[in-house]
Amino acid sequence: MKRKKFLKSGALSLGAIVALPTAIFSCSNEDENNLDSANCEVSPSETLGPFPIQSPAQLAQANIIGNRTGIPLLINLIINDQSNNCNPVEGVLVDIWHCDREGNYSQYGGNQLQSTDYRSQNFLRGRQTTDSNGHVSFISIFPGWYPGRAPHVHVEVLSETGISLLVTQIAFPVSDYTTIYQTAGYNGPPDRSNAQDGIFSDSLDHNMADSLTGNTTDGYTLLKTISIQ
Template identity: 30%
Template sequence: MTDSQAPTDAQVPEDRGRLARRTVLVAGGAAVTAVGVGGTLAANASATQQHETQDACYTLTSELVEGPYYIDADKIRRDVTEDQPGIPLLLDLKVIDADTCKPLRNAAVDIWHCNATGVYSGYESGGNGGGGPAPTGAPPSGTPTGAPPSGGPGGGGGGHQEPTDDDRFLRGTWHTDRHGEVTFRTVFPGWYQGRCVHIHVKVHVDGAWTDAGYEGGHTCHTGQLFFDEKAVLASAALEPYASNTTTRTTLTEDGIYPQNGHEGGLLYLAYDRRRIGRGVRARLTLAVAPDETNDGTGGGGPAPSASASPSATTG
């Protein structure tokens, strides 16, 4: 495989390899269809849909904090669901160069998020909650080392928290195609103390896909993807979301969301308002600066405002 080639499904097993990478993410504007518990989500007039007015040049997508729960390049795969229950979610992202509006081909895109009850894989002993500044240092490998999360459920933490277990559900990395697009299959996230419902994302460029995964390059974008309140309220009526008793922070209360709409990571969603359990479609175009490095360690996003939850974290 040459450096310019991206892996195909046959060439890269879902569970293969660890990436050495530093990259950036641009969210794209292609639609996706979610497969629900009972079948395929119908994209019809009854679905709640929001549309981008044009798929052209974009303002740079907001750079946000990485959070304490990033685990670098652990799973090379598009389906990150594993055995996690929840509303099926197809997440379709498109990454473009904000200056040229051209798609970024063969970029490595990471996503990671909590499950329906607010727990991150790799940090299950911390329960529902947590937070802290962005991770630093080399990615973990082998048996987790270091102290468990110090903040406990809802705690602020004190920097990157080392994993406390080997689970890696709802985490994955895949390449963009020649249109700059990539689709992940996952579940609608839940919430935990101090944060609204969100998905973390990174985009890596200038590296090379090899038999071991994606090597080298740099991270040009670190962001978070957000869900509107109507969709979150609809999900909260269903199990297992309904079993989450943690007080939920709304989108407008969140101290990380920049409150600037799709530029800040607010997803376009489509779902049947009466049957959200069948699945949700989510899409966004992420406009990035591929020559820059934005790894999330320098912060990003607004400081918590007076209206934000006092327990807001950077998870």
């Protein structure tokens, strides 16, 4: 799908969300090459649970918002192969999932981990296939947080046949999520900072988003290079 068409079609289905980040992979080739070179170590392998994506093949979608509302977030990911000079990887599957602004996940609930029951919904989950530049993009909202974890997005990279190549997580700069969590609908400051988060404790520098640009009025754009082996 053409980038402009992708952005336009996503914006039309945002519902109550009135703004959307305006650039999908707008960085220059030189900037992108610099990003790739700076992120050529294999990305940290992190836990899949406790709310992994179910039936991802049925969620092949770029707009993953569903019926959720929040600060718009455009997620741009670059997948490269550390064992092949960090060249981009075409044709691999990329699954992402994260909680809503209240800290709840779709496909789960009604238990001690999450009291609100969203087992019949699929919001904030999706799958895309990388293009020739190793790119995928998802239209989403900025995630909230839940007790015991700093804000994060889950990512799994799989082969064309569905073999898992890497499960990782993306962290956000504290200054940005602090500003976002002061807006209506979010739950205020998380009970764990990035530095206190047990998942990020030994790998935070490599989990951190390469860039997060924007504001609470127009939305944010995240860029992250993920290196597999």
